[in-house]
Amino acid sequence: MGGRWRGPGVTEVRVGVAAVRQGVVGAVRRFAGPRRAVVAGAGAALTVVGCNTPWARFAFGYPGKMSLGGFPGGARTYALFLVVPALAGLTRWAGRRSAAIAGSFGVLAVSAGNLVGLAKQGGGLGAVAYGAWLASAGGLLLLLAAVAGPDDEAPTLAERTLPPVVEMAAVAASLAAVLAGVWYGLGVDEATRFASFAATVAFVASALAGLGVIGWLQALYLRHRAVTLTASALAAVAFPFTQGGEAQWIRVFASIGIFATAAIGLNVVVGLAGLLDLGYIAFFGVGAYVAALTAGAGTTTSHIVLPYGVAILLGAVVAAIFGVIIGAPTLRLRGDYLAIVTLAFGEIFRIAVNNWDSVTRGPNGISRIPDLAVGSFNLGQPHRLLGLELPGFANYYFLELALLAWVILVFTRLNDSRIGRAWVAIREDEVAASAMGVNTVRLKLLAFAIGAFLAGAAGTVDAHFGRQVSPESYSFLQSVTLLAAVVLGGMGTVPGALIGSTILILIPEKLRAFQDLLFGVALILMMRLRPEGFAPSRRRQRELHAEGEGADALSAPPGTGR
Amino acid sequence: MTAAAVLEARAVSKRFGGLVAVNSVDLAVGEAEIVGLIGPNGAGKTTFFNCLTGMESPTSGEIRYRGRRLSGSPDRITAAGLARTFQNIRLFPNMTVLENVLVGRHCRTREGLLSAIGRGRNFELLELVGLRRAADDLARNLNYGDQRRLEIARALATDPGLLLLDEPTAGMNAAETRSATELVRRIRDQGLAVVVIEHDMRFIFGLCDRVAVLVHGQKLTEGTPAEVQSDPRVIAAYLGSPTPPPS
Numbered sequence: 001m002g003g004r005w006r007g008p009g010v011t012e013v014r015v016g017v018a019a020v021r022q023g024v025v026g027a028v029r030r031f032a033g034p035r036r037a038v039v040a041g042a043g044a045a046l047t048v049v050g051c052n053t054p055w056a057r058f059a060f061g062y063p064g065k066m067s068l069g070g071f072p073g074g075a076r077t078y079a080l081f082l083v084v085p086a087l088a089g090l091t092r093w094a095g096r097r098s099a100a101i102a103g104s105f106g107v108l109a110v111s112a113g114n115l116v117g118l119a120k121q122g123g124g125l126g127a128v129a130y131g132a133w134l135a136s137a138g139g140l141l142l143l144l145a146a147v148a149g150p151d152d153e154a155p156t157l158a159e160r161t162l163p164p165v166v167e168m169a170a171v172a173a174s175l176a177a178v179l180a181g182v183w184y185g186l187g188v189d190e191a192t193r194f195a196s197f198a199a200t201v202a203f204v205a206s207a208l209a210g211l212g213v214i215g216w217l218q219a220l221y222l223r224h225r226a227v228t229l230t231a232s233a234l235a236a237v238a239f240p241f242t243q244g245g246e247a248q249w250i251r252v253f254a255s256i257g258i259f260a261t262a263a264i265g266l267n268v269v270v271g272l273a274g275l276l277d278l279g280y281i282a283f284f285g286v287g288a289y290v291a292a293l294t295a296g297a298g299t300t301t302s303h304i305v306l307p308y309g310v311a312i313l314l315g316a317v318v319a320a321i322f323g324v325i326i327g328a329p330t331l332r333l334r335g336d337y338l339a340i341v342t343l344a345f346g347e348i349f350r351i352a353v354n355n356w357d358s359v360t361r362g363p364n365g366i367s368r369i370p371d372l373a374v375g376s377f378n379l380g381q382p383h384r385l386l387g388l389e390l391p392g393f394a395n396y397y398f399l400e401l402a403l404l405a406w407v408i409l410v411f412t413r414l415n416d417s418r419i420g421r422a423w424v425a426i427r428e429d430e431v432a433a434s435a436m437g438v439n440t441v442r443l444k445l446l447a448f449a450i451g452a453f454l455a456g457a458a459g460t461v462d463a464h465f466g467r468q469v470s471p472e473s474y475s476f477l478q479s480v481t482l483l484a485a486v487v488l489g490g491m492g493t494v495p496g497a498l499i500g501s502t503i504l505i506l507i508p509e510k511l512r513a514f515q516d517l518l519f520g521v522a523l524i525l526m527m528r529l530r531p532e533g534f535a536p537s538r539r540r541q542r543e544l545h546a547e548g549e550g551a552d553a554l555s556a557p558p559g560t561g562r
Numbered sequence: 563m564t565a566a567a568v569l570e571a572r573a574v575s576k577r578f579g580g581l582v583a584v585n586s587v588d589l590a591v592g593e594a595e596i597v598g599l600i601g602p603n604g605a606g607k608t609t610f611f612n613c614l615t616g617m618e619s620p621t622s623g624e625i626r627y628r629g630r631r632l633s634g635s636p637d638r639i640t641a642a643g644l645a646r647t648f649q650n651i652r653l654f655p656n657m658t659v660l661e662n663v664l665v666g667r668h669c670r671t672r673e674g675l676l677s678a679i680g681r682g683r684n685f686e687l688l689e690l691v692g693l694r695r696a697a698d699d700l701a702r703n704l705n706y707g708d709q710r711r712l713e714i715a716r717a718l719a720t721d722p723g724l725l726l727l728d729e730p731t732a733g734m735n736a737a738e739t740r741s742a743t744e745l746v747r748r749i750r751d752q753g754l755a756v757v758v759i760e761h762d763m764r765f766i767f768g769l770c771d772r773v774a775v776l777v778h779g780q781k782l783t784e785g786t787p788a789e790v791q792s793d794p795r796v797i798a799a800y801l802g803s804p805t806p807p808p809s
Contacts, residue, residue: 418668418671421657421661422665422668424657424661425654425665428654428656428657429652431617431652432648432652432653432654433654433665434617434635434636434637434640435615435617435636435637435640435645435646435648435652436637436640436645436665436666436669436716436717436720437637437640437641437666437668437670437720438637438665438668438669439635439637439638440637441635
């Protein structure tokens with residue numbers, strides 16, 4: 001199911017876009033082609049000069065001390081930094097047009113974006129100093145040189161094999177670079193500056209992808225899985241200790257963990273079994289309400305108090321039962337129909353909880369849920385460990401990390417198993433799968449139940465972590481956001497769900513002002529440029545890049561023949 | 563007819579509204595026998611296959627496999643011992659050749675040790691159909707003939723007692739058809755019974771022990787290739803007749 005949502009007319013639009021693109025590229029090549037080196041050199045020089053001169057005529061609180069010259073401050077550092085991948089892509093040695101375009105477009109976007117931002121905040125173009133114009137012009141020239149270049153030719157790094165020590169060092173270095181980037185990003189407070197930073201990261205990443213570095217690193221991560229896993233786990237465990245007792249980011253990352261746990265559960269349903277579930281948050285809600293009702297909350301309607309170990313299991317099992325109840329009648333449907341029915345069930349859950357006053361306390365929800373306590377260890381209290389102060393949220397962070405590790409284990413085991421293979425077969429061709437002896441109904445139900453189980457478990461943590469549950473937390477939008485995390489990161493993979501969750505929680509946290517717009521633009525760009533997500537499974541990548549392999553021999557229409 | 567029947571279909575009918583696609587068809591297949599099923603387009607051959615494999619439930623009639631009555635969903639029938647290929651190839655295109663075969667093993671394996679033991683058999687099957695070296699290729703990158711062969715290997719991976727082939731040589735050239743004939747013979751030599759639908763008469767008459775002819779959903783006749791070939795009613799069904807056929 002799912003797979004190909006190519007509406008009518010897409011081909012025509014593509015042909016039109018391709019024609020326009022060809023015309024523009026042709027014109028640029030005629031203009032800048034013969035003097036590419038000069039254009040690129042001038043562009044780089046202009047950018048370097050522009051980034052070291054003032055971008056604003058007077059100081060008015062725009063981040064980065066833009067009115068001062070002589071050093072690159074604020075967003076000017078990012079623009080300057082982006083010159084490196086732009087030139088790297090332009091050199092004969094690397095010769096990757098896509099990388100050069102990404103880098104130079106980044107220079108232009110950061111310079112021009114901040115130029116607009118300065119003009120807006122400073123009350124007109126009069127506030128903009130010449131540096132911003134120089135840098136923007138430099139970016140434009142770099143872009144012209146990049147577009148005029150020959151198509152990608154040089155071999156990518158991906159095929160190269162280096163000594164294992166070097167490879168492991170590269171793994172460690174790249175992970176350290178990612179951590180350093182996250183670290184730096186967390187420290188960037190101003191929204192405009194963070195937007196510049198995020199854009200820089202995106203353009204550097206796509207330039208690296210163009211240079212083949214990302215593909216090479218992905219291969220390395222797979223080859224040195226143990227190193228990658230250990231390093232990531234260590235970094236995750238060490239994180240709270242680096243926060244100097246500050247709770248803010250620990251809280252954010254704990255909620256990312258909860259979100260990611262649910263996203264991986266959804267990934268079982270959507271990514272592995274290929275069942276589009278638009279009401280998935282309901283299972284999360286079931287787990288949360290079970291935990292809230294069995295925790296002895298201040299406003300609870302039940303008088304049951306269970307130890308958390310029992311509550312988490314109960315929440316997960318009840319959610320799984322709901323999964324089976326909802327799945328049994330609906331899993332005979334396929335594709336769009338299944339999506340609509342699951343959407344309806346998600347809404348039924350929310351509305352039922354909203355109206356069942358005697359148990360759920362309706363729209364008020366259940367609040368004053370106590371902190372978790374294991375014996376005398378209260379998870380809400382700060383603790384000292386290794387001489388370092390850890391805020392209360394750190395305990396939830398570690399609890400969530402353990403749950404996440406377990407969920408990742410479940411997911412990878414399933415993915416590699418006979419059951420995982422049968423799920424893929426169902427996604428590829430349900431009729432053929434059933435003819436090969438795969439019990440499709442039972443396996444789809446199993447996917448639904450496992451997904452619900454994992455969401456329920458995550459929900460129980462969330463109830464304690466957030467201290468209250470209310471129907472509005474489990475709306476359709478939440479289901480969509482979870483699905484977006486899975487799709488954005490890459491369907492059917494653990495890193496995909498993790499990356500998607502991090503982006504979808506962290507970016508809004510940083511850019512409260514224009515999150516909706518950015519979110520929409522990011523999704524559209526993503527679907528256009530990299531439909532398989534940030535960290536796709538190999539199979540998914542094949543499915544979405546089928547063109548040019550003459551591979552449509554197998555795309556037979558559904559139906560069982562005559 | 564052989565004494566020990568692997569498959570016994572009795573009076574199988576399938577109606578779609580007013581259309582009778584299959585009308586009271588009987589068919590028996592003995593141990594290690596190759597039976598051909600021929601007939602003009604639209605005669606109901608594939609629908610009959612679909613009834614046998616549970617993809618359509620017959621409106622009436624009874625199907626027995628080794629004396630046991632077959633009913634229920636396709637996966638249960640496959641588990642009982644019937645496997646099939648499809649007229650329009652239905653492989654899992656984005657899985658590798660080996661993975662396709664492994665899905666066929668699904669109903670014969672349990673999680674754990676057995677799946678590791680089963681691997682040797684998968685390579686044997688790929689060897690049999692000549693795809694051993696393509697094990698890690700994607701199914702969709704195989705050429706047409708190889709895709710057909712992979713479908714057969716995948717069906718064999720379910721350890722069937724009876725293999726149903728729906729137009730296995732469609733789109734193949736003469737050389738490929740000859741090697742397909744050899745392949746089906748080798749499968750029979752391993753003790754399997756085979757029912758094969760095909761329009762290539764040379765293939766059918768050179769391969770089958772017995773041939774049944776379906777016309778307008780009804781079985782017109784059944785016999786050895788020589789008998790069927792010389793039956794004027796069969797010729798009339800395919801070519802039309804200048805004079806009314808003798809009945």
